[in-house]
Amino acid sequence: MSGFKGQATYSIDAKGRIAVPAKMRACMSTDARETFVITRGFEECIYAYPLDRWRDIEREIEGLNPYNRQDRAFTRRFLRWAEEVVLDKKGRIAIHRPLIEYAGINQNALILGSQRHIEFWDPQKFDEYLAAEEADYETLATHVMGG
Numbered sequence: 001m002s003g004f005k006g007q008a009t010y011s012i013d014a015k016g017r018i019a020v021p022a023k024m025r026a027c028m029s030t031d032a033r034e035t036f037v038i039t040r041g042f043e044e045c046i047y048a049y050p051l052d053r054w055r056d057i058e059r060e061i062e063g064l065n066p067y068n069r070q071d072r073a074f075t076r077r078f079l080r081w082a083e084e085v086v087l088d089k090k091g092r093i094a095i096h097r098p099l100i101e102y103a104g105i106n107q108n109a110l111i112l113g114s115q116r117h118i119e120f121w122d123p124q125k126f127d128e129y130l131a132a133e134e135a136d137y138e139t140l141a142t143h144v145m146g147g
Helices: 051-062 069-080 097-103 123-132 137-145
Strands: 007-011 017-019 035-040 046-050 083-086 092-094 108-114 117-121
Touching (some): 035 051, 035 069, 083 092
Antiparallel strands (some): 007 108, 017 092, 035 083, 108 117
16 A cells, blocks of 8 residues: 655645545555544644554553553543544545644645554744754754664
8 A cells, every 4th residue: 555645735624624635545554444543743733544554552551551651641632532434425534623723724724644643733833843943954854764
């Protein structure tokens, strides 16, 4: 199965529904059953994992030490916002208001493919995030990918 990649900007309606781009829906396996688990992401965005890939995340979380304070704190914070959402007939998911407010999304959302998951951003916040990054693209690539 191919990972999520690319970007699109779609509007979000008053009920919090937003379309998932067709090219990204095509990356979902049948095991996901047209279901995403959405949760609070990092850097003020929303993460959406296909259900089958979310199961991998749950296995990782199950491997954390319940006697370790940081492990418990992360588990609580990450899972607190997690919720299953099913694609409707128009290829949309409904995102609950607290997550939309957390991400600061108003009328439009920037949708980014991020390999195992999709990210939903307020377009202006994403531009601010990119501008605040200290390393340029080439330096970041060298640091992360080696070389």
